[in-house]
Amino acid sequence: MPSSRYLEIAEALRQAILAGEHPVGARLPSESDLAARWSASRGTVRQAVGLLAQEGLIGSRQGARRVVLRQELRHSFQQLNSFAQWAHAMGREPSSLILSRVTRPANPEEASRLGTTPGAEVLHVLRLRRLDGEPVLVERTAYTDWVAPAVRELPDDCVSIMNSIAENAGIVAHYGEHLIDAVAAGSEDARLLRVRRGSPLLRQRYLTYTASGRTIEWTDDRYRAGTVAFSVSNSAAAAPLARTAGPDMTPPPGAGSPSPGAGSPSSATGS
Structure with missing residues (x-):
């Protein structure tokens, strides 16, 4: 079979x-x-x-x-899936619009996360994601210089950047590390997601790496409240979930030393 x-x-x-x-x-x-x-x-x-x-x-x-147990849309961290893959699995229709692509110097946090030097050029992409035509996610991603050319070639309505660069350029994400918290919607987020300024948003920040530990992207995703829930399965036999007061990420095997202030590894991406 x-x-x-x-x-x-x-x-x-x-x-x-x-x-x-x-x-x-x-x-x-x-x-x-x-x-x-x-x-x-x-x-x-x-x-x-x-x-x-x-x-x-x-x-x-x-x-x-x-x-x-439930009928809400939950995004599991068991597998490394893109937003589009997850949406299709839930029976929803994803769409996407790249609002801007700007090459600029990396700010200190981006440089630290991506393992590059402050001021090195990164490609910053602002994207709006929808489910069944409704805005659910504002995505801000900094791509490293070796990934940027493949991202620049994609159309503005590319549904999945992660899938597209894997197919077109052989850039495949094997590891994901995530930080999840809540933030208030700023003016731009409120306008794009059609919510009031100051409304609560679920924020997911993450790094993705290749199998060899080469960094691909650092992303800040902001979901409209009530549109998604993230699920994590654990057990007493496995390593416990980490709870930290601030950002903390550990690189995958082969990625070298952790950057200053970095979160516990898991797997699922929004690209």
Whole structure:
């Protein structure tokens, strides 16, 4: 059976949950029932429901069938996915508009995050992201000089910069490190997201790296309240989540020494 079969089953179940066919608190059909419905093996069905569990849509109790936990849009850090990939997985239609592309000297924070010297040129991109035509995210990204040429060539309505530079230039993100907090909407964010100035926004800042640890981008994403929730799965057997009073990031294997003040590694990007 094709390896993508479990993805098809997961997508069908996801859409059914988001459409309210399986309300919060309801149990999903058993694995054997789902396997019969989809003419699939129980192992394939188990992969599908496991993916939905990672996204936080469903859960289970020991020895019980899977239960629908929520119907909101959650962005899991289990995999390194772009905003567009996540949106499509949720059954939503993403769109994007690059509002500006400006080459300028890196400010001290950008230089520290990207591992370059202060004043070195970076490409700064301001982008508005939408779901089903509604503005949900303002994205401000500084790209390193070796990535900038590939980003400059993309059209303003490029849906996924991360996917496009991977396909067109072989620049593939393998690691992501994230900081998440809340900020008040400034004048520009309020105008673009159609909210009042001072409204709360969910902010995600992150670095992405290649497999060899080469830095690709430093991004500041600001989501309109109520449009997304981030999910993290952990256990007592794994390394505990880090809680810090300020920015703190550790580079991936091969990236060298951490920059001053840097957050705990996880994986999901907005590009």
